[in-house]
Amino acid sequence: EEGEEAAAAAAVGEDDKAGAQHSTPLPRSIQALVVLFFVVYVGSESGYGGWVSTYVLDKAVVTTKQEAAFVASWYWGGLTAGRLVAIPLAVKLSTTTHLRTQLVGTVVGAILTLTVLDNSYTSACVVSAIYSLALSAIFPLALSIVKDYGFEVDASATASFICASCMGDAV
Numbered sequence: 001e002e003g004e005e006a007a008a009a010a011a012v013g014e015d016d017k018a019g020a021q022h023s024t025p026l027p028r029s030i031q032a033l034v035v036l037f038f039v040v041y042v043g044s045e046s047g048y049g050g051w052v053s054t055y056v057l058d059k060a061v062v063t064t065k066q067e068a069a070f071v072a073s074w075y076w077g078g079l080t081a082g083r084l085v086a087i088p089l090a091v092k093l094s095t096t097t098h099l100r101t102q103l104v105g106t107v108v109g110a111i112l113t114l115t116v117l118d119n120s121y122t123s124a125c126v127v128s129a130i131y132s133l134a135l136s137a138i139f140p141l142a143l144s145i146v147k148d149y150g151f152e153v154d155a156s157a158t159a160s161f162i163c164a165s166c167m168g169d170a171v
Helices: 002-019 030-058 065-093 095-116 121-133 138-147 157-171
Strands: none
Touching: 030 065, 030 121, 030 138, 030 157, 065 095, 065 121, 065 138, 095 121, 095 138, 138 157
16 A cells, blocks of 8 residues: 555656646736736726717717617627637637737727727627627636736735726726
């Protein structure tokens, strides 16, 4: 029995050396950057969803409140659809690749928003959906990428991320 226990302990030791990552404490500088990222991200996510209907009404892209609400529903529907699609993608893509793809899509969506949002009702709906699809999985990916890089995310860091998200939503 002692021989089997020693062999099992050696095997665990080898597995540990082979691929297990050891967590290091999250530096305050990186925590501060992630906090800033969450303030900006959640602020842009909820800000766009909350104000797009007012914007398209003010710019006369739409003529009725129902059409304006429909543009906003394209945004929130795209956000929901993107989060559902992100689940199987998370199995196929690394967190870094997935997050980079989402961020590039967000830049493309923001450029489209700035250039063609107020062209027509159809373009407002399509651009809102594209932008929200790109934004959809960034929040959970940003939460998990810190851990993927080998940093220990303790309760204090998690609380600061969530508080930053709340601040971004409030702003």
